[in-house]
Amino acid sequence: DAGKIVGVERIAMMAALNISHELLNTKAGGIDVGDIKRRMYAMQHQIDETLSLQNKLL
Template sequence: MSDVKGVEVNIMGREFTIACPPDERESLLNAVGYLDKKMCDIRDAGKVVGVERIAMMAALNLAHELLSTRSGGVDVGGMKGKIARMQSLVDTAIAEQNKLF
């Protein structure tokens, strides 16, 4: 079982403690920063009032971004796999090249 710890985060000036495994902490903090920026941008635009409404608009915007990315034919998981395979090929080629010297 992983060692889950509470991570203190701040979203729109509000403090939250979120349970998170240590190896996912950086990813969580990146997500929090992205969400905080989206919510602050919506708040600062002045067209939406209230934290719940701002959160709902941010959620809708993020869902739209995700679905747009998916429908655009971009498969992030697939791309990561391709990059890993390419890296492996590069590593193999470099190792073979180093044997020649």
């Protein structure tokens, strides 16, 4: 079980790092908040689906 939890935490950490990287590389004033929200919702949906599938396998 501990290995599976670490995997989930690893996915969450990679997503957070990717979001941070994108925000840091965006020029000031050039942030498309709507696009960022859409991408975050899409990532959340994908994470939820992955976790649901993983829980079914347990």
